[in-house]
Amino acid sequence: MGKSHAVDQAIVVENLVRRYGTLAAVDGISFGVPPGTIFGLLGRNGAGKTTTLECCIGLGRPTSGTVRVLGLDPTRPRDLAALRPRIGVQLQATSLPEKAAVREVLELYAAYYGIPSRAEEMAARVGLDDKLDRQIAQMSGGEQQRLALALALQHDPDVLFLDEPTAGMDAFGRRILWAEVERLRDAGKTIVLTTHYIEEAERLSDRVCIVQRGKIVAEASPAELVARHGGDATVTIAADGFAPDDALRRLGTWTQTGVQWTLATHGEPGLALAAVVTAANAMRAGITSLDMHHPTLEDAFVAITGETLGEQE
């Protein structure tokens, strides 16, 4: 990653290191985010995603390395002051005052940014329009997260930083957030999000960085990561009297486990599946089970990191 792209990128991070004592939470991370794109930092909890994001918004101080957001250096007070009105932030585990009502929090943040309050409009955008007078303490975690999103968006920032934005959200909240994020990208905004949800990274990101132990271990579009690291698509069939013939063997590599045959293919797994079924029928083999697996970002993640994201909290 050279220094030449510094101007046309919305965000440039170069050799970022953040140590806490002897522990390097971030250990030499570099990336650039072009304007109008969604950039995903994917990794397990503790991988260094949040620390990286915090260094971009002035909440964390790099031990070494440089960060530029919209050409500004968040470690310099003057730059940070110029940057704040232009960024929107949804922090992980943000807590708002318990007795505050939705409308009041939106009003207060409008005052912070010197814009007219858009409480009703913003509440509607995140599906809280019937909860304007609800107090924080009476809202679910997902509702609070949606309010946090509204607070990040209200002043129409150029760059949005979302730290685990859908953690603890239900399917409804997730759909709202994903739609908002895509809408904003289409409106030309730049978005950085951290997540440990594969599905979220795959669905939203134009580019994904896989972060492991403070380092970037892969960076590409989700499709490229899957193509490069996800492995072959597979077709698995269990059928009485089935055995791959020469034509089927040309589709890829076959392995047998008991009555079950698995084909790993570089080609289009749908076509391979059709060929397998046709052949099985021609052999008059009774199919008892049939499965097709397309490689996913999760397969790529496991291949790259040797770890799963799985259930973790």
Place this chain on the structure above:
Amino acid sequence: MRLLRMFLVQARMNFVWYFRRDGEMIFWTLAMPVFFLVLFSFAFSSGPNSGSSKFLVPGIIGAQVLSSGFWGVGVMLATFREKHLLRRVYVTPMPPWIFFASLIVYRMLLLAAQAVILVSVGALLFHVRLAGNPLEILAVLLLGTATFVSLGTIIGALARTTESANNVASILTVPLAFLSDAYIPIDRFPHAVSSALRLLPSTQFIDTFRDVSVYGAPLTGYGVWLAALALWTVAGAAISARTFRWV
């Protein structure tokens, strides 16, 4: 205009969120001091006009100034940090001084309300009259508030958790209220002890405030103590500014 609006909205929200909707706060700040005044007035006195109420009204107001600074600002800031509220406002364009100013002004208005209630109860039940120049009384009250807000902010700056902030505030406020001429006259202690206690900013403030407010002493006689309070204020603010952490 933009900053004024920011300040006013923040101050209004402080009042609504941390006072009006918090029954416990209303009890501790409005009912409890009055309860103390009435209880101690009867406990320490032989009759309604014995003078103990005259001692207690400014003393209890003074104790409230202390707890306003230590709890209302110090512990509050530690709580804000622990609940990740400070990080959130730190990434907005709101200047930090607006945040502090709105918290301090909210506590000052609350103190003013507490003072008015205590003075009124003192006047109605125990015939306590304010004797001093109202502007001088207000000036001492403001300076004292500035001192203890400033010292309280050190707690907010240094305490790692709400719990430790709470402990420090308790350790300071409760003994100080008894050793600073707030509830009981320190003249009753041996001379060496009471002289030593007069080195405390809390004693300096409460004594000045009492003498000026209910005994009508002119402020001009208290230059040294006022200067000492100003010094405590500046020192506290300087330490807080150097050590305060938003995250």
